[in-house]
Amino acid sequence: MHSIEVKNLRKEFGNFVAVNDISFNVNSGDIFGFLGANGAGKTTAIKMMCGILAPTSGDALVHGFSIAKDPSNVKLNIGYMSQRFSLYNDLSVVENINFFGGVYGLSGKDLEKRKDWVLEIANLKNEEKVLTGSLPGGIKQRLALGTAVIHKPKIVFLDEPTSGVDPLSRRAFWELIQNLSSEGVTVLVTTHYLEEAEYCNDIILMDAGEIIANGSSKVMKEKYLKNDILEIECSDVIAGLEILEKQNFVEETSIFGNNIHISINKNLKELNQINTLLKSSHNIDVIRVQKIVPTLEDVFIHLLEKRRNAK
């Protein structure tokens, strides 16, 4: 059963098409990654699915309810955590929980139970009275997530939940997301951190309002990257890159830290060719040439560059 079914969803702001007829399905209990550059239309799409923005055309069924016709039933079944921290900084932890729990109709024992749960996952037991604004970023995000799902929604939308959070807190946050998913909650999450996308069951990549790739991380790597990727470590990265770009066996080049990544075609007979080329013609020492398993980043750079070049 699909938890979210998006059909030709479109949003225009004046002449600008923010989301251009996108369609996809999300399976119940999945962690679904929504990737793309800034301004690709991810946030707009999420806002429509949450019932904050009305679509220009098209529709989406969220937990079976139409976002166009029945946004209030959609709202009862989802949790949402926006890009910006959106609890009240000037309320204490417990006041925030009480408020959001209250407006979702929780009271009495139910509220107490959920409050305990939120405090537990946010590591805030015995710190209920602390002002939310004074909490560290990682804790704040956990509290926001706990508050967003205080009413036990079937679906949660997380819009860049881990931006600006340290790696350790990010990891802990993803554990929470995985816990939710294992309890059967569907999680739709946007992120800029591609290594986080590896945690997702399914991914779509958006660019300029359109979906340009979809599938699991494994599928994506196999489907969209036909060529092998080589990682080259050499004494002069910039000069090496310039030379390699001109070779007929090279399809694409990019710099990863101190290394060069190139995708190669059949014209390259053996790896040693590269060492000889760089050493003989330009006196660049090649320290290492290695075939690597591509990352999602390789896939996305490949896909986005292909699109840019096509235009």
Added chain:
Amino acid sequence: MRTILHIVIKEFHQLKRDPKMFGIILIAPVIQLIFLGYAVNMDVEKVPTVVFNQDNSITSREFLNNFNATRYFDFVEYVDNYNDLQTHVDNGTASLGIVIPYDFENDIANNRVANLQAIFDGSDGNKASITAGYLQNIVGDYSINLLKSRMDKSGKFLAPIGQITPEIRAWYNPELSTRVYMIPGIVGLLLSIVTLLLTSLAIVKEREIGTLEQIVVTPIKPTQLIIGKLIPFAILGFVAVIIVLVAMTFIFNLTPRGSIAFLFATTFLYILSTLGLGLFVSTVSKTQQQAMMLAIFVVLLPMVFISGFSFPIENMPTFIQGITYFIPLRYYMTIIRGIILKGVGFYELWFEILMLFVFGVFLLTLSSMRFKKRMD
């Protein structure tokens, strides 16, 4: 209903966290009341006067004594030339110059018309004309006394002349002090500031910090949010009114003559309008700063200027007078002065009450509709 309660509780928690704001709401009214109550004084008393007595006669001195005897004039200096007189008026050390000509005594003794020159600092027109009124009164009294004494001296018995003496009683404000007139108005002024300003910040603040988005995904309905947001400000408005009323009683000894319950009922009707206006400002502004500027300069100041708070509406051009009918504060000013100073009730104020009701319902509905549209 419970949802609204949750919002109200949340708002009060937030107010509690902002003690400065709380202080502004609770203490500012009293400070304002004291400042405005003492400072806004348009009564003309102790007009600094410079005298150039060219005649230097018994009659002229006797005449001048009449000025000194009242509390309205204060002789700052006697000069002996026009230049010195002008210096005083120029410097502002005197706002009235009285010049008594050389043959003042002579003219009077010989049954001729004696002239008296009075030079006013007319830069404050209101003050000058009031001073002129006092001066004419004194001159008039002196002339009548002159006539009477002349008749007595003539020894002729004359039939009493028919004469009209006005017996002036100023009701509601026997001392005709501006303060008594202004203070009830301050209630209206402060109430407008508190409710309008706070409301105008209410929604735009949530939009600015991003919490409005979070609210929108909850099952809270726009109407519930509006009501939940407005109730705390209405309560604060009432608190401000009560503070001002109490302060008014203790500091200025001015107790409302009319019914307090009636005062609160009409205040509630007035608050509907200011909350509506505030909500409207909040929906058209993108930032808190914008909302503040709009609320103060576009709504509040013009409203106060032409509400009759400080400038009488009757003195305004007909066109502006027409506009005042669209200013809710105008009606509330009439009502609050009526209740506090005159002790009048519904029978006398029904028109103002009706207008406040109409404006309140209209403004609140309009801005709620606008707000709902923005939220969707």
